[in-house]
Amino acid sequence: MPAQRTYDYAIVRVVPRVERGEFVNAGVIVSCASLRYLGARIELDEKRLLALDPAADLDGIRATLATIPLICAGGAAAGALGRLSLRERFDWLVAPRSTTIQTSAVHTGRCQDDPDDPGRTLEHLIQTMVRPPSAAGR
16 A cells, blocks of 8 residues: 655635625645645636625736745746745644735645545646536536
């Protein structure tokens, strides 16, 4: 039996009007230290966001969300943050904020399907935590 690997993850949320506390889940950040993996996937449902705030700054929100996978990847494209260690980048991304882009609390899980492929875990979390449930799945 292959060894199971643990990972940490947080849900990326868009909070268009912070004072109201309403949000749309827009992505997931996953960190697996044993595989030296840090990845993020963003899938913003703009219609759901506009239902909460028809005046939401979509261009600004899209631009901010696009930086998250860049920071995960590290390197020059991520600017000064790209020089931080994998764990430091994860910690910076999930630090509490009272801005339009926030993350949930950090949760821990175990890779079930393929312990050596955290990308599959990322896809599973996007499917279950970000995408709306399908009518057929109910």
